[in-house]
Amino acid sequence: MIKDFSTAYWGYLPTTKQPYPANPRVNAFVGSSGHGKTTIFDGIRMVLGDTTFESKRTVAHYIHKKSNWAIVRVAFHNEPVNGVRPFERHGYRSDEVTVCCRVFKHSDGRFHKEYSVFDGAFYDINELARNPKAYKEALMTQDDYRDMLEDCLGITPAFRKLMAMNPDSVKNMVELSPSTLFQRIFELKGLKDIKDRWQTARERYEQHQITIESEEKELKEKELIVKDLQRKAKLFHEYQEELLALEQVRKTHGIIHFWELMQDMERLQFEISQERDKLNHTIDKIHRIRLEKKQFQESLDNLNAQISQLRKTETETNEKIPSLSENIGSLNVDITNLSATVNRLSQFPTQNLDELHRQYEEAKEHYHHCSYDHTQAKDTLTELHQRLHTLQSNRPVYPKYVSPFVRTLQQEGIEHLLLAEAIRIKPEFKKWQQAVEAYLGQERFRIIVSPNQFVAAKKLQETHRYTARVSEYRKMTPFLPTHDVPYPSILSVLEISEKEKVGGYLTRLHSVFLVDTVEQGHELAKKGIVSITQKGLQQDGDGAIFRDPKGLCCGTLAIQAEIENTQALLAAKTEEERALKSKFDEAETRIEGLEKEITLQQELQELPEKVTELEHLQQHFSSLNKELASLRLQQKQTADKLHHLYNLQSDHNGKLTRTNLEETSTKTDQKQINDIITSKSKYLVEKESSRQQQKEALLQLGLTDNDIDFIPQDIHSQKFKDTNGNLLTSSELFTEKTHLEQKTSFFATQYPDINEATLQNLEVSVDRVERLKLHLNELEEKRVELQKNADDALHELKGFIKSEFNEYTHEFSSFAELLQAKGKGRIIEVGENPDLWELHMSIGFDGKEPVPIDSGELSSGQKACTSLLLLLAAVNNRKEHKKIPIMFLDEPKARVDDDRGNEVGQLLQATDIQYFITHQQGESLKTVNWIDHAYHCKVCHAGKDFADPMIFQRKRM
Numbered sequence: 023m024i025k026d027f028s029t030a031y032w033g034y035l036p037t038t039k040q041p042y043p044a045n046p047r048v049n050a051f052v053g054s055s056g057h058g059k060t061t062i063f064d065g066i067r068m069v070l071g072d073t074t075f076e077s078k079r080t081v082a083h084y085i086h087k088k089s090n091w092a093i094v095r096v097a098f099h100n101e102p103v104n105g106v107r108p109f110e111r112h113g114y115r116s117d118e119v120t121v122c123c124r125v126f127k128h129s130d131g132r133f134h135k136e137y138s139v140f141d142g143a144f145y146d147i148n149e150l151a152r153n154p155k156a157y158k159e160a161l162m163t164q165d166d167y168r169d170m171l172e173d174c175l176g177i178t179p180a181f182r183k184l185m186a187m188n189p190d191s192v193k194n195m196v197e198l199s200p201s202t203l204f205q206r207i208f209e210l211k212g213l214k215d216i217k218d219r220w221q222t223a224r225e226r227y228e229q230h231q232i233t234i235e236s237e238e239k240e241l242k243e244k245e246l247i248v249k250d251l252q253r254k255a256k257l258f259h260e261y262q263e264e265l266l267a268l269e270q271v272r273k274t275h276g277i278i279h280f281w282e283l284m285q286d287m288e289r290l291q292f293e294i295s296q297e298r299d300k301l302n303h304t305i306d307k308i309h310r311i312r313l314e315k316k317q318f319q320e321s322l323d324n325l326n327a328q329i330s331q332l333r334k335t336e337t338e339t340n341e342k343i344p345s346l347s348e349n350i351g352s353l354n355v356d357i358t359n360l361s362a363t364v365n366r367l368s369q370f371p372t373q374n375l376d377e378l379h380r381q382y383e384e385a386k387e388h389y390h391h392c393s394y395d396h397t398q399a400k401d402t403l404t405e406l407h408q409r410l411h412t413l414q415s416n417r418p419v420y421p422k423y424v425s426p427f428v429r430t431l432q433q434e435g436i437e438h439l440l441l442a443e444a445i446r447i448k449p450e451f452k453k454w455q456q457a458v459e460a461y462l463g464q465e466r467f468r469i470i471v472s473p474n475q476f477v478a479a480k481k482l483q484e485t486h487r488y489t490a491r492v493s494e495y496r497k498m499t500p501f502l503p504t505h506d507v508p509y510p511s512i513l514s515v516l517e518i519s520e521k522e523k524v525g526g527y528l529t530r531l532h533s534v535f536l537v538d539t540v541e542q543g544h545e546l547a548k549k550g551i552v553s554i555t556q557k558g559l560q561q562d563g564d565g566a567i568f569r570d571p572k573g574l575c576c577g578t579l580a581i582q583a584e585i586e587n588t589q590a591l592l593a594a595k596t597e598e599e600r601a602l603k604s605k606f607d608e609a610e611t612r613i614e615g616l617e618k619e620i621t622l623q624q625e626l627q628e629l630p631e632k633v634t635e636l637e638h639l640q641q642h643f644s645s646l647n648k649e650l651a652s653l654r655l656q657q658k659q660t661a662d663k664l665h666h667l668y669n670l671q672s673d674h675n676g677k678l679t680r681t682n683l684e685e686t687s688t689k690t691d692q693k694q695i696n697d698i699i700t701s702k703s704k705y706l707v708e709k710e711s712s713r714q715q716q717k718e719a720l721l722q723l724g725l726t727d728n729d730i731d732f733i734p735q736d737i738h739s740q741k742f743k744d745t746n747g748n749l750l751t752s753s754e755l756f757t758e759k760t761h762l763e764q765k766t767s768f769f770a771t772q773y774p775d776i777n778e779a780t781l782q783n784l785e786v787s788v789d790r791v792e793r794l795k796l797h798l799n800e801l802e803e804k805r806v807e808l809q810k811n812a813d814d815a816l817h818e819l820k821g822f823i824k825s826e827f828n829e830y831t832h833e834f835s836s837f838a839e840l841l842q843a844k845g846k847g848r849i850i851e852v853g854e855n856p857d858l859w860e861l862h863m864s865i866g867f868d869g870k871e872p873v874p875i876d877s878g879e880l881s882s883g884q885k886a887c888t889s890l891l892l893l894l895a896a897v898n899n900r901k902e903h904k905k906i907p908i909m910f911l912d913e914p915k916a917r918v919d920d921d922r923g924n925e926v927g928q929l930l931q932a933t934d935i936q937y938f939i940t941h942q943q944g945e946s947l948k949t950v951n952w953i954d955h956a957y958h959c960k961v962c963h964a965g966k967d968f969a970d971p972m973i974f975q976r977k978r979m
Contacts, residue, residue, distance in 0.1 A: 023098065024096055024099075025099050026096075027095060028095045028147070032093070033086065035968070047936065048953050049936075050940065051938070051959055052941045053959030053961075057969075058961075058962075061084060065084070085125060085127070091127070095121070100114060108175060122147055131473065136161060195888075201852070203861045203892070220812070223815040224816070226811070227812040237794060237801060244791045251787055268759070274742070277737070278749075280720060283712055283716060287710065294699055301695045304688060311685045315682065322675065339653055339656050343653050343654065343657065346649060350646045353646065354643065364636060379620065410592060418580065427483070439469070441469075445577065448515050455579050458512050458515065461560060462571075463571065465491070468492070468527060469488070496525070501529055507535055509553070513529070516531070535552070547562055550563050558571075831848065831895075833896075843865055845865045863875045894935075908935065909935050910938050913940050914939055953977060
């Protein structure tokens, strides 16, 4: 139970010299709206471990503006009750226990709470705030503190939930549906543990049922596996029979194949002997042909020597003639070109070459100047075109240093706002666009970021050398407008989209005014008022200065104005570029003309040498023509001699060719015979190798060497013949063997998992199915037991709920009698699950029969009383001596008349609970005999930091 309370810097409540005492019964806070009743309510509830406040307020709302901390202090009674102190189990043995809740602003900008618990009285709360480390032994975490309150005072999480209910929720308990009302009372009565036992038993039964279903499913799967293994075992037995048949066919096929190989070898040996006789005849014929070839070759060699000598002579002559002809042709071209050059140069006059060089240097310097000016003009046009494209895409143009820094902020995940993007000129003030931006200047490119990212943004600013400001969010501060200036301020012509973030950087603009003429601004400057003209002349007490924005970027109007300015500048720069291009072309033409003139004068200086050179060339040309005629005569004579020798050579070559053809044909025959012998010999070796291999195969199939030696005799027995008495062939048996091999191979491929292990798995699976059936029987017996446990737990829960709610309806009826009313209630079981049950409550006032609590027959005042009865009946149980020790009610008689209000008050007095309530200001407390203590709250008047202390009033006895 609360003994007294006090605060420091909590809202506008002043720090009191002595704590406010609390009555163990009803304590009322009286005052009009805004006088601090809710403030003191929320403070005391916070000390009781609550974390929510009324009216959607935060803890920051309650810390006084002069401080960054606040403390609420509450003292609890700790006198012995039946020989035991409430807080003694936690080590507190004094007659009172003092708790201080300190709320302070942490370095991260968030507010934190600390609970300090003292054994005995403690009043120096200001010292606790200034030097909290000195009292660190008294610190307790919020969770540990809440556990202590629940353990010592019975303040449970359900009570805190009730304590945090807003007034409307408390007053509208009658509006809850029967099912919701049942759940609300269920929570307040604390029946969760027995419900948990039922839910645990039900969950165990449901989980066991899932286990049975799972094993039944597994049994079906295992039975299918046994059936499949039985089918595979049958296939495996058939496969073993086919293997035995295959082994017998392989033996018969091997014996017949061995016999066929022996027959093939005898035939090959006879054929090789015949081919060797043909080979000896062919070798004799080749010796005769080679003697004839030798005679023809000697005669041909003599002719070839003569032809070789003549061809050498012919080659030398032929090589000289083209070379000489080429020299003559080349010389003729040189003579023609040189003659033309001499004739051309003779037509031009001679000029001063030094003067031409001087003019050329002057022209070249002029050309470089024209080229530089034209390049600069083209670069300017390119920049203007790019600027116009950006503006026409509805994007402002910023200085070059802005965009890279903005991109870096985006890449680093720093939320930011460019001041220029948050403001724009109102359309009706379009003419002031340039003046406003001229005054703002570099301020337009201020970057605004959230406080928690400010340091990171400044580090990036230092790296990028960003020359505009980088700042935190700043709200617009209030200002007193200037009413005696007949001109608009810069702030008045702006639309600001993010006032909560950038407004604080624009507030100063309310004192800078926009004028049309210099004279108007001059008059304002005399009064100490700052102004700027449309063209950008700023005037103030320090003189005048012209401001140039160097590009507009604030808002849609700025983009449109920049488009117009850029288009006009682009037109002017285009004309300027054309004029510079014309000058550049003229300078280029001048240089080309001088270069040609200098080259011509240099050639005129060499004219006498060219004339002499022409005469020497003409003499040499005549000498070469005579030499060429002599070589062509020698060429003809050599060609005639070669023609005769070629005819003789052709005749000898023909005879030699025929002899070579005969030799080649005979060698071909020889090679063919050799190939046949080689092939048959090789085939014979292969047959021998095959016979040896087949013998090895027969030995592996179980035959002995003696069996193999007698194959020529045994081969004619009946077992190696068909039904017609004909000897079987290996190809016939191969077909049968292949068929059996395919069948056995198909089995191995199609059923790779069927083998001896299959038979073992079948036996194991049959045993596993039997064991699963036995286990299912055991699980079914366990299921019956778990179902009974769940049914017993449900029966116990239902009985407990009925007992508790019967007691609840009895409490409700008893409280109603205190109001001269009749109350009753009952539980309706909707289904087996208590979560779906409903609580139906009825009440009748003024002698009337009870009606449902949400009935339209009850007045609003009666409903308010009934809502309070519903809660009090839940938290008070006189039979079990259980009660919630503390209760908070906001104007419990606000909706009832005086008589009914006094009845409600008497009800509060009868419950043996410590109440903290609010009460109407206008009613005299002299007529209210159920309020023990009253605290008159005072409003904080304008110009003061704190309200006056609350006036404490005790009920007169």
